[in-house]
Amino acid sequence: MTRITELPVEERVLPGNRACAGCGLGIGLRAVAKALEGRAVLTVPASCLTVLGGMYPVTSVQMPWVNCAFPSTAAVATGIAAGLRATGRGEELTVLAMAGDGGTGDIGIQALSGAAERNDDLIYLCYDNEAYMNTGTQRSGSTPVGARTTTTWTGKRENPKDVPRIMEAHRVPYVAVTSAAFPTDVYDKVAKARSMRGLRYLHMHTSCPSGWGFDPALSVRLGKAAVECGIVILYEVEHGAFRLTGRSAALAKAGGALKPVDEYLAAQSRFRGLDAQAKAAIQAWVDERWTEALERHARGK
């Protein structure tokens, strides 16, 4: 695993951009850009990342960037990859599609599923801040149960959909879950994905101070807490081989004990008002997924 002191020093995400204070996406994007070493073209739908990228005629990210319509991300990426191949530039650049959780698992899932079924040659990275944050914190398919959003005022009633597992079902060469709170985990997974061909899917958990309701100074701490309590599990599935990575692997090695979810939930205003029964249900959901992950880790698939 790459150490933080070993990351390339060159910065391609400039300071002073339009991301909110404490934005997990901003932290994660820095690591993503370092792993790509500038040899990539991004395509980005309407999302927080669009805002981070800046408004015409200035931009904050020093990589070629193609904006696209909300449902179209994976298909536009497919087109860019095909267009580069057709014009003799296929080996020059990695195509990175980067969309939020709504843009990926909700409105973008048709195009993503198509690209995955075709095993198109691109990296698709979903940054998951667990709601439509750019439009003001409306619930998405990725919003956790119990979370209050501007369209679930008393808390969302449903569990989030598991998009990485949906991608696994397409049997693409690489599926990985990472967290912006662990930039070296992000870096290693993007670097590995970059060395492969075909459809590579990364799911990056990104903490969101404004949408989740916590102090921006605690953004990395919240992101780490999500992993330490098992809400987010860091893993990768490479050609069908499953393994836990980073902090999740370390937790497994130490016997598999997780922190209870209560502390993580209590740190965010979106979970205010959850009663003991609701918290127990979340804990049960976490335990079930973690047990399954430990079993898969032991089995190696």
Place this chain on the structure above:
Amino acid sequence: MTVRILTGNESAAWGARLARVQVVAAYPITPQSPVVETISAWVQAGELPAEFIAVESEHSAMSVCIGASTAGARTFTATSSNGLAYMTEQIWWAAGARLPIVMCVANRSLAAPWNVLNDQQDSMSVRDAGWIQLHCRDNQEILDTVVQAYRIAERLNLPVMVCYDGFLLSHTAMPVEVPTPEAVDAFLPPRPAPLQVIDPADPRNIGPVVIADRRRDAGGVLRGGYMELRAAHHEALLSALDVVAETADEWERSTGRSTGGLVVQHRLDDAEVVLVAAGSLVTQLTLVADGLRDRGVAVGVLGIRCYRPFPVEALRERLSGVRAALVFDKALSYGYAGPIAADLRAALYGVDGAPAVYGAVCGLGGREVTPEALTDAALSALADARAGVRERAVAWVGRLSEEVSR
């Protein structure tokens, strides 16, 4: 040059092949499907060195074209009807992003209710999106227009929609002169570099948020806002009037065949009534006009090949001194009028000596349009014109009015 017996769909595929398209996105829909089936077979046989991407929806078909065109490739797709409606968001995107994509539309009605047959409601419904829209009268025009469309698109950085009537042309075979690849290569050079190049050494944020106001860039230069970009797009589209006409002239010089331009005209001399339409109906109307001329009735035909941009000056000039223009629309702006009729009326408003403009709707959902019905409609228009009628309700041609329960 070789003469082949081709359907309209095959003619479209041949146009794309001769244009040496580099990326083709394909999703099936009747009556367009044989276009991409034909191209798929050529790509698999190694006869056409293109990336062929069988996508999972029309929305993605246009999205792939957008991505590939942004990367600098010459791109092609085809659709019809609800497929066009489904990709509407990307129709607007392709135009606003100023991408020279060429797409064939085998014109078909829109649901509900389901109907797979021809009218022109699909392409008419996206006429305001900022694409150039060219309509074809026959299969020869389809092939010629697809090739011309790339030349036009790449000169102006605008997408072009090549429209032809579903089944009436898409599935009807007729002799088509297929030019040699050398002749087409001489006419159509490789695609020039895109307006904005994907280049890590000079990274650009392509298609970002543009606010209402002007803003200074990093070098202090004042750049336009959204409205300035839209105005530039509109002006590019207006300049297409010249480019479409010039391209037709260049095509004639390269291949010896005169195809297209903005409008086509037939027996306009001394015409009292001029029949106006787009697509295969123009071919049909020339026969109707010939029949009426044989009976001593002074009728001419004006076919609209270029519907967007709308050739206002050409129409004003051709219709000057005519009593009435009778427009046959295979589409309807529901609650108002046929789109071509409404556009023509607006184009002629306030022009001295302008004809009365009558609208007629025909052929919706594949309803047969007979020469007899067209002839009757023309004679009725002539009678009204001679009686000095200026305003008339939309006429329905071929609509059953008796013994029909809805």
